[in-house]
Amino acid sequence: MEKDININFFKPVGEFMTKDVAMKKKLILIWFFATYGFLFLLKMVANPDDVVQLTLNTGEVITQVSGKSFLTETQFMGFPFHFWYSAQFLIGLFIFLCYVYCKFIDKLEAEHGK
């Protein structure tokens, strides 16, 4: 029987995997904060006086900020800034992250003769 080899993403072994995992962590961090960090930011900077009432699926009615802030009221290329950021810039960023990873791993594989 083959011997089982334990490979753990969080305990990288060898130079190739260490570098690879470090890069992956960086990209995932950027991915997370660019997407969801911005969402949290929208909530944090929202004007507390501008509120809306919502009815949830459970029937509960809640009052929350509508999210109006300098991020939504500034115009960028015609867009409200947050709309442009989410609907256009982030998609571009995702493509860029994929591009960076492909370039990186191609180089790393060449260096390690894979």
Next chain:
Amino acid sequence: MKRIMQWGLSLFFVLMSSNAFAVTNLNPEGKFKVIPALLMISLLVLFVMVGVFSKAQNTEDYWAAGRGVGQIGGGMAIASNWMSAASYLGMAGLIYLKGYFAISYVLGWTGGYVLLLVLMAGQVRRYGKYTAPDFVGDRYYSTTARLMSALIVILISFVYAIGQYKGIGMMFNWIFGINYQTSVFVGTGVVLAYVLISGMLGATKNMQVQYVVIVITFFLPLFFIASKLGYFSAVPQIGYGAAVYDIGHGGNGISAAVADPSYYLPFAKYTMYHWFALCMTLMLGTAGLPHVIGRFYVVPRVSDARWQVVWGLFCIALVYWTAPAYASFAKFSNLLGTSGTITPDAIVVNAAELAGLPEWLSLLTQLSLLVCLSGSLVSSQLVVFLRRSQLLVVC
């Protein structure tokens, strides 16, 4: 096993054509639209011809379509494989209804590719398993786990197919003026025949042609709509931004009284937690896509597969940068008080009509819808087929 499949399929079609799924009749006069019908038929013929002339010689050709395709070609194939009625009709409709909240669909379906490329692709290839049930079964040393994951995948494929069949039903209803219930059956017949013919021929070349048709027909009406409504029409993908601003604040013919700020305000219709949960779910779901991950086994050099994913994401992004523009222009025309039917499901088709443009323009979007649907059905049939054989092996 076979009997269960037959029962399931019959149940599926009975359900699909029942009133529970009935939608607004897009063609109440029951008018047979000659030009759309002719265009649709010629397009199908074109795809079959492409298939005939680029017939795959062997399995490797079938997937990689020879060496000449390259990374961009592969990316286009991934994109047309990925885009279904959901990307095409659903996304614009949702943005029209829910505004900024629905941008999470756009992000979920693109951001997932980052996860797929960075976290999944290498691992799955190293493990050498072709399907998700195979992977789960081997990873956890359990036939039960394998069976369960196969069943779940079949269930998901069914749910996925419902949306596609609804789209087909709507389209045949629009073109031929027959009622929705009949449309589902007629449409299914046509698409199945097409899938059977084209599926046996070269898949990749066909997908590329489909992608080009989708992009052209999806982009063209938008230039006319943008210029008709008085926005920057050279690049309507940027021009619609001002429309979003006007929807929320009034301007360009919309008075501040009828302006609808809930369209662009982030938390006007749902909470932040809704947004987060939806976007995260869609991203993780995208990362697990079988037909994209499948490319990582069949391409001889893994580097090629990775670059194909990058180009695929770019090709998808072209369409996803555009979909919110349709939604916003439709919303804008709606606030402007232009008369016209609004079916959120068919907002892409209605948008030109709403802006007061001639019918042949909405025809263009109909066409790319057809291409989208047949493309996604080819892939979903393929997936269902793969899963089925999987299950049979297990049983």
